[in-house]
Amino acid sequence: MSTNVPPEILFKKPTQNNFSISPDGKYFVEVVENNIEIDIVVIDIDSYSLFKRIPVGHTAIQNVYWLSSKRLIYESLGEIFAIDIDGTNATLIVDRMADQLTRDLYKLHENIRVNGVVNLLHSNKNEILIQTYDYSGYCSIKRVNIFTGQKITVH
Numbered sequence: 001m002s003t004n005v006p007p008e009i010l011f012k013k014p015t016q017n018n019f020s021i022s023p024d025g026k027y028f029v030e031v032v033e034n035n036i037e038i039d040i041v042v043i044d045i046d047s048y049s050l051f052k053r054i055p056v057g058h059t060a061i062q063n064v065y066w067l068s069s070k071r072l073i074y075e076s077l078g079e080i081f082a083i084d085i086d087g088t089n090a091t092l093i094v095d096r097m098a099d100q101l102t103r104d105l106y107k108l109h110e111n112i113r114v115n116g117v118v119n120l121l122h123s124n125k126n127e128i129l130i131q132t133y134d135y136s137g138y139c140s141i142k143r144v145n146i147f148t149g150q151k152i153t154v155h
Helices: 007-011 105-113
Strands: 017-021 027-033 038-044 050-059 063-068 071-076 081-086 091-092 114-119 127-133 139-145 151-153
Touching: 017 063, 027 063, 063 114, 071 114, 081 114
Parallel strands: none
Antiparallel strands: 017 027, 027 038, 038 050, 063 071, 071 081, 081 091, 114 127, 127 139, 139 151
């Protein structure tokens, strides 16, 4: 099924960042940064109208991905969140903390991780592939279940 995308969306110069069209071609999503607040804006392409404006707070959003035509994931300061396009069912999938925490007071900063989505694994709809950077800058690749948050190290 083919849907015509209005040329105003395809050819306008984007003034914001992190924008994409849903897998079914019905929605356009864009991250809008105001002075203080950051919103995820979902536009219905067929009616060319605002479907939903989802306020996400003050933290910057690095990337937005479509898990399905009704669900998004986004990266924010090393964490990965999932949310429905109507603004409901917001969950933290991957946090910034290490899998095995150190209790040494002088090494607590070594528990912090930075995560990013590498692949959505369309062959397995329940998992995404992420890369995790530790305090020393070493990277590991993990498969993460988007429902439970369970991580399996691949490399």
